[in-house]
Amino acid sequence: MSSTDLVALVLLLLLAAYTCGGGADFGAGMWDLLAGDRDRGARPRSLVDYAMAPVWEANNVWLVFILVVTWTGFPPVFEAVMSTAWVALTLVALGIVARGAAFAIRKPTHRVARRRHLGIVFGLASVLTPFFLAATLGGIASGRIPPGNSKGDPVTSWLNPTSVLFGILGLLAAAFIAAAFLVSDARRFEAPDLEAYFRTRAVVSGSLLLLVMAGGLLVVHEDAKPLYDGLTSGPGLGFAIAAGIFVLATAALLRTGRLRGTRLTAVGALASLVLAWGMAQRPYALPTTLTVDEAAGDPNTMRWLIFVTIVAVALIGPALALLYRLDLTDRLAADHDEDLIEATGAPGR
Amino acid sequence: MMLGSVLADGAVLADGPSQLLPAREQMAFTLMVHVILVPFGVALPLITLVMNYLGLRRKDPVAIQLARRWSTVMAIQFAVGAVTGTVLSLEFGLLWPGLMGKWGDVFGIAFGIEGWAFFLEAILVAIYIYGWKRMSPRAHFLVGLPIPIVALVGAFSILSVNAWMNTPQGFELDSAGNPTNVDITQVLFTPILAPQYLHMIAAAYMVAGYLVASVYAVGWLRGRRDRYHRLGFLVPFTVAAIVTPLQFMIGDALARQVFQEQPVKFAAMEIVWETGPDQPEYLFGRLQPDGSIDGGIRIPGLDSFLAGFSRDTVVKGLTEAPAADRPSIREANITHFAFDTMVGVGTVLLGLAFWFGLAWVRRRDMPRSRWFYRCAALAGVVSVVGLEAGWITAEVGRQPWVVYNEMKVAEAVTDIGAGPIWTSFAVVVVIYSLVVWAFLSVLLKMKLRWRHADAETARAGLPPDIPQQAVPVERDEVAR
Numbered sequence: 001m002s003s004t005d006l007v008a009l010v011l012l013l014l015l016a017a018y019t020c021g022g023g024a025d026f027g028a029g030m031w032d033l034l035a036g037d038r039d040r041g042a043r044p045r046s047l048v049d050y051a052m053a054p055v056w057e058a059n060n061v062w063l064v065f066i067l068v069v070t071w072t073g074f075p076p077v078f079e080a081v082m083s084t085a086w087v088a089l090t091l092v093a094l095g096i097v098a099r100g101a102a103f104a105i106r107k108p109t110h111r112v113a114r115r116r117h118l119g120i121v122f123g124l125a126s127v128l129t130p131f132f133l134a135a136t137l138g139g140i141a142s143g144r145i146p147p148g149n150s151k152g153d154p155v156t157s158w159l160n161p162t163s164v165l166f167g168i169l170g171l172l173a174a175a176f177i178a179a180a181f182l183v184s185d186a187r188r189f190e191a192p193d194l195e196a197y198f199r200t201r202a203v204v205s206g207s208l209l210l211l212v213m214a215g216g217l218l219v220v221h222e223d224a225k226p227l228y229d230g231l232t233s234g235p236g237l238g239f240a241i242a243a244g245i246f247v248l249a250t251a252a253l254l255r256t257g258r259l260r261g262t263r264l265t266a267v268g269a270l271a272s273l274v275l276a277w278g279m280a281q282r283p284y285a286l287p288t289t290l291t292v293d294e295a296a297g298d299p300n301t302m303r304w305l306i307f308v309t310i311v312a313v314a315l316i317g318p319a320l321a322l323l324y325r326l327d328l329t330d331r332l333a334a335d336h337d338e339d340l341i342e343a344t345g346a347p348g349r
Numbered sequence: 350m351m352l353g354s355v356l357a358d359g360a361v362l363a364d365g366p367s368q369l370l371p372a373r374e375q376m377a378f379t380l381m382v383h384v385i386l387v388p389f390g391v392a393l394p395l396i397t398l399v400m401n402y403l404g405l406r407r408k409d410p411v412a413i414q415l416a417r418r419w420s421t422v423m424a425i426q427f428a429v430g431a432v433t434g435t436v437l438s439l440e441f442g443l444l445w446p447g448l449m450g451k452w453g454d455v456f457g458i459a460f461g462i463e464g465w466a467f468f469l470e471a472i473l474v475a476i477y478i479y480g481w482k483r484m485s486p487r488a489h490f491l492v493g494l495p496i497p498i499v500a501l502v503g504a505f506s507i508l509s510v511n512a513w514m515n516t517p518q519g520f521e522l523d524s525a526g527n528p529t530n531v532d533i534t535q536v537l538f539t540p541i542l543a544p545q546y547l548h549m550i551a552a553a554y555m556v557a558g559y560l561v562a563s564v565y566a567v568g569w570l571r572g573r574r575d576r577y578h579r580l581g582f583l584v585p586f587t588v589a590a591i592v593t594p595l596q597f598m599i600g601d602a603l604a605r606q607v608f609q610e611q612p613v614k615f616a617a618m619e620i621v622w623e624t625g626p627d628q629p630e631y632l633f634g635r636l637q638p639d640g641s642i643d644g645g646i647r648i649p650g651l652d653s654f655l656a657g658f659s660r661d662t663v664v665k666g667l668t669e670a671p672a673a674d675r676p677s678i679r680e681a682n683i684t685h686f687a688f689d690t691m692v693g694v695g696t697v698l699l700g701l702a703f704w705f706g707l708a709w710v711r712r713r714d715m716p717r718s719r720w721f722y723r724c725a726a727l728a729g730v731v732s733v734v735g736l737e738a739g740w741i742t743a744e745v746g747r748q749p750w751v752v753y754n755e756m757k758v759a760e761a762v763t764d765i766g767a768g769p770i771w772t773s774f775a776v777v778v779v780i781y782s783l784v785v786w787a788f789l790s791v792l793l794k795m796k797l798r799w800r801h802a803d804a805e806t807a808r809a810g811l812p813p814d815i816p817q818q819a820v821p822v823e824r825d826e827v828a829r
Contacts, residue, residue: 060431061468067438068464071449072457079450082442083763090773093439094780100432101784149446150764297454298520298531304458312465319472322492332479 003303004296007073008285010309012278014069016271018062020177022130023170023270025059027178028052029099029126030171031201032119038112045119047194051185052103060100073305074295076147077285081136084145084152088132088159095132099125127171134170138163141277142224143287147295161223165216172212173270176205180250180266184259188328199254206251210244213273226287230280239276243269365749365759371770372444372762375777377744379436382781384740385733386430390470391504391550392557393423395497396585401490403584411576415584417481418799419561422792424478429788431471433781444770448751448761455520455528455536456513459506466503470496501550508549511743512542516610517752540610544603545743551596552739555698556732558589563729564796566722577803583715586725589732590702597699600692601655607746608656611753612665613674614746617681618688619652623666628652633689635682640668676748687741694735701728 001009028048035041035048071078082089102122106115135158139145142162145152157163179202186194220228230236246269253262281287285295296302326332397419404412438460441449476484477493484492513519519535520528565582608615615621621628622640630652634645650660667675676684701724708716715721751758763770 060435061464061471064435064438064467065464067442068457068460071441071453072461073454075450075453075457078442078453079446082439082449083446083765086443086763086765086769089439090443093436093443094776096435096439097432097780097784100428100435101787103428149450154765297457298529300531300533301454301458304533305461308458308461308465312461312468316465316468316472319469323472323476326476326480326484331483332476 002293003299003306004073004293007069007296007302007305008278008292010306011066011069011073012275013271014062014066015278016274018059018066019170019173019270019274020267021059021062023174024178024181025052026126026130027174027176028182029103029123030175031178031182031198033123033126038116043191043194044197047182047186047189047191047198050189051182060096063096069305069309072301073297074285074292075297076290077295079149080145080147080151080286080290081140083148083150084154085136085139085158086150087154088136088139088157092129092132092136095125095129098122099129130170130174131167132158135159135163135167137170137277138166140286141166141227141281142220143226143289145286147286147290161219162227165212165219168212169209169216169273172205172209173273176202176209176247176250177266177270179205180254180262183254184263187259188330202254203251206247209269210247213240213244224287226284227277227280230282231276234279236276236280239272239279243272243276246272366762367767368765368770369759369762371767371774373758375770375774376440376444378774378778379433379440379781380740380744381737382785383430383433383437384736385556386426386433387504388553388556388560388736389423389426390430391500391553392497392588393419393426393561394474394493394500395554396557396561396588397423398490398493398497399588400580400584401493403580405486405490409580412580415577415581418795420478420481421795423474425788425791427471427474429784431467433784434467436777443773444763445751445758445761446763448756451756452528452752455517455531456510458533459509459513459537461506463503463506466499466506470499470503473499504550504553505546508546509537509539509542512539512545513537514751515539515545515614515743515747515753516541517755541603541606544599544606547599548596548603548739551592551599552736554592555589555596556729556736558585558587558592559698559725559732560585560729562586562589563726566725566728570719570722570726579715582725586705589698589728590705593695593699593702597695600695605656608664611747613667613670613676614684615656616665616667616669617676617684617746618742619664620681620685621652621664621666622668624663624669625666626653626661626663628656628662628664630655631685633686636667636678636685638678674749674754676746680745680748684742684746687738687745691735691738691742694731694738698728698732698735701725 028051032041032045032048035044067078070081098121102118102125106118106122139152139157139160139162142160144157144160144163179198182198183195183202186192186198217228217231220231231240246265250262250265250269253259253265283291283293285292297305397416400412400419401416403409404414404416473492473496477489477496480489480492513536516539518539519532519537521530523529562582562585565578566586568578569582604615604618607618619628620631620634620636620642622636627650629650630648631642632646632648634647635643637643653660653662653664656662656664667681669675675681701721704716704721704724708714708721747753749757749759751761
């Protein structure tokens with residue numbers, strides 16, 4: 001395996017990680033948005049807030065990694081994608097600002113109306129941001145982004161059948177993994193009603209995900225034949241089938257109440273989905289105008305990139321493990337609100 | 350006003366494509382906002398850990414309380430900084446695809462280092478913030494300990510890229526003009542890196558220190574002269590006061606390095622028109638199109654002396670480079686004004702630091718004069734002005750190059766019309782303004798809430814509201 005292939009694989013795995021970590025994060029925002037009015041939505045929302053708070057920042061850093069590895073390892077791809085699909089990606093940038101700020105600021109905000117407004121901003125940005133990101137990937141996959149500075153169509157590069165399909169898949173995948181994670185969180189916080197609440201949602205969004213995956217093949221057949229060929233043969237097909245099996249396994253485990261493996265199977269489903277796409281468009285970085293090898297940066301840089309990745313894994317792995325461990329063993333707790341409310345004797349407690 | 354001058358700066362860029370102006374303004378605006386958050390990611394963790402350490406060591410609940418509250422501020426600003434930083438990464442591609450497509454594989458690796466450093470910092474900060482209540486105090490402190498070091502690594506990578514843009518090296522150009530044979534160590538460690546890096550780190554410590562201290566200086570002025578305000582002022586102010594004189598030496602070294610490596614940028618900073626010895630130093634003043642200087646205070650020979658310790662030192666002028674390859678008159682004036690503002694801010698803060706040092710040496714106590722606290726209350730905002738001015742000096746002085754002497758900003762900019770970028774710029778300004786407004790109002794609200802909490806506990810005769818981890822300490826305090 002050449003260093004270029006290795007960097008390409010690293011990039012795919014980073015995308016898979018962001019789909020899972022960022023997806024759980026965005027998905028939680030969607031469930032927050034869909035939780036209904038103040039009374040009905042209060043409990044699910046509090047679970048979302050409580051479960052997401054300690055890890056959400058770490059999740060979004062995957063995106064920065066993806067950007068950095070793309071512009072360092074495959075500079076022409078970065079140039080082409082960012083300059084052609086700029087409408088969608090500018091909206092992504094704005095969505096990320098609005099979402100992050102709304103979430104961070106909502107925590108210590110006490111006025112109810114303000115909290116609700118911030119909550120709506122957070123929820124809407126949680127839907128739009130992943131949609132536009134996935135739609136851009138759809139533009140790449142269907143060969144609508146040519147190399148060069150702004151050489152493709154600024155609208156149809158991300159607004160086309162394959163992009164819409166990718167966008168919907170992205171939303172469903174995010175909703176699915178978030179709901180699956182929240183079931184375990186609900187059990188951890190001993191809230192059986194919420195466990196059932198999110199179990200239903202995980203199963204429904206998982207079923208929809210399977211349906212759209214299968215139906216999507218028809219769309220891709222019409223809209224992006226090379227991608228269709230890649231998805232119906234070889235490793236592309238293998239990973240697509242694996243994704244389906246993982247979704248089914250997650251739903252089955254959730255229904256029987258055995259939650260131990262559900263986080264893993266949900267991650268497996270989304271990672272397989274990303275890998276299926278990556279494998280299907282080989283050997284192209286930008287189908288069908290630029291191959292991965294043509295796009296690769298200087299060989300010295302590629303070797304350094306692998307080295308930096310190894311260092312990163314060696315340092316971040318343990319830290320991330322510690323974060324999740326402390327979080328899962330309940331040794332992390334939001335600090336700002338409760339004590340202060342206790343101290344002031346504010347109403348509502 | 351500085352923002353105004355940066356915006357006005359673009360108006361003279363008649364030679365670039367029309368989208369260059371809004372692209373530069375949007376980048377400048379988002380960077381100017383982001384750079385204010387940087388000190389809180391780079392320097393506040395250490396200041397907080399010092400306070401945390403004092404709290405553990407002296408079993409001082411007030412110090413623990415301060416450290417905990419600062420970490421909450423750190424958390425909120427870290428989240429905002431994470432998103433504004435992500436936006437910057439996207440903007441590299443959205444606004445400057447030409448830069449990234451050609452040079453991404455040359456300087457990109459430093460961002461890879463920054464990526465994992467930031468990730469590591471985010472994870473550790475998350476554990477630190479959420480670990481106050483349920484982790485053991487020692488484990489919690491130990492988790493926080495690597496944060497300042499990781500922050501230094503992250504800052505190193507960003508400054509490494511900026512230094513490379515100023516003094517690019519570590520590559521060869523092939524026949525098509527594309528970089529090959531990248532030598533990463535050469536790219537990471539360029540001639541100007543060391544002083545530039547230290548200058549930014551020192552600036553971060555000054556801004557974080559003065560800004561946090563200024564909050565408690567205001568409280569002190571309003572008569573809240575308790576231990577809480579004393580400690581909250583002393584620790585950050587001491588850090589900033591120690592760094593300030595060092596910053597003068599670092600800044601001086603950096604200016605001389607710019608004189609060596611980027612003579613035309615140095616000429617813009619000092620508005621030198623013609624090459625020659627015995628150059629005067631102008632404090633402010635404006636360069637005219639004919640090369641004369643309007644206004645300002647002229648100090649004969651000082652510029653040559655500062656550059657080479659002798660009035661005979663030859664300083665290159667702007668005319669050394671063809672007009673298309675050097676900053677415009679307008680850009681040179683902005684650079685010079687920003688540079689003088691930065692040095693002025695540094696001088697004022699140095700005076701304040703000496704005042705503080707003198708009082709401490711003579712009486713082992715903080716200065717008594719209300720005027721000191723009035724100045725200290727302003728020092729926070731003033732240091733931010735200095736930070737922005739320094740950044741403008743560095744960036745506008747490099748014009749018209751994005752990669753010094755290798756690629757102009759006009760070649761790097763995205764190939765779409767000006768209209769969409771003006772639109773996105775306008776939306777960015779609106780959203781960022783809302784974010785900054787919301788961020789500040791949350792900070793103010795938290796401050797009020799904390800004050801109420803403290804007043805409540807004081808009235809009830811209880812010790813300050815402190816996290817669970819300090820419960821044994823709390824009892825000590827009561828016993829005393």
